[in-house]
Amino acid sequence: LFQAVSAKKTSEDYHKSVFEEKITHLQQNHDALIAKNDALSAxxxxxxxxxxxxxxxxxxxxxxxxxxxxTVEAANQSKKTMSQQIIxxxxxxxxxxxxxxxMREELVMLRKGEVCTLLRVGSTTLQWKET
Structure with a gap:
């Protein structure tokens, strides 16, 4: 009976240590996931x-x-306006x-006409004086 109790205790201790190891491993995985989660959140x-x-x-x-x-549109509009003003x-x-x-041609014609008139007036005056 002692052997059975001892074997049972040894088996329980073994299972307990296996579970503790699994719990430790799961805790480490959990901590690693929390750290990764914190890093990803950051x-x-x-x-x-x-x-x-x-x-x-x-x-x-x-x-x-x-x-x-x-600004470009305003400049283009200004350019268009200035082009129209230039035209x-x-x-x-x-x-x-x-x-x-x-007007120059007309002035030349008027001057020619004035000279002709002066010449006619002058020749008429000369003819009158001669008579």
Whole structure:
């Protein structure tokens, strides 16, 4: 009986040590998983912060792109307006040049006519004095 009790006790001690070893192993696995979970949580938080910063930078860049597009559009509109003004000034200059040329031609004709008139008046006066 003593042997049976002793064998039973030895078997219980063996099973107890096996269970304790399994519990220790499970506790180590649990601790390792907790450590990995903590590390992953920290990495997730770091990535969230990085994503938030990247989204903010992206929003700022999008705003700058929008402002640049508005500036380019305003510059293009200004360029278009100035091109139209240049064309209008060129047309006005061409008209003024044409008018100036016509006025010069008319002035030349008037001067020629004035000289002819003076010559006629002068010859009439000479004829009158001779008579």
């Amino acid at each position: 990495e997730i938080e770091r990535l969230r912060n990085e994503l938030r910063d990247a989204n903010h930078r992206n929003a700022v860049l999008n705003q700058k792109v929008s402002e640049s597009e508005r 209008a000034f060129q047309k006005a200059e061409a008209e003024w040049s044409k008018l100036e040329r016509e």
